[in-house]
Amino acid sequence: MIRKKITKKEILIGVACTLFIITLLTFYIWHQAETIRLGYKTRELEEEIFNLKKEIDQLEAEKASLLSLERVEGIARKKLKMSPPEEQQIIQKSHTKDARDR
Secondary structure, three states: OOOOOOOHHHHHHHHHHHHHHHHHHHHHHHHHHHHHHHHHHHHHHHHHHHHHHHHHHHHHHHHHHHOOHHHHHHHHHHOOOOOOOOHHHOOOOOOOHHHHHO
């Protein structure tokens, strides 16, 4: 049996092909890992958005209860010792053109 001698050019081509395949596989693995990482990050951000929307709803409900007219009136009467205005304390503002010119 006679073995064919491998030339330097053939060795160089083999090494180049091997490096190219290793580079492609490395890129593919990196791409898959990055896709998975971004998927986890997306899920985490979606969960944070959901929690923030829930918190906004709770704060809006709290705001509505704190600004309810009954509550404000109760605080004004009890804590601030206010009473409804008397008739002479009420000033009616006219919306006619003559009243605006004065």
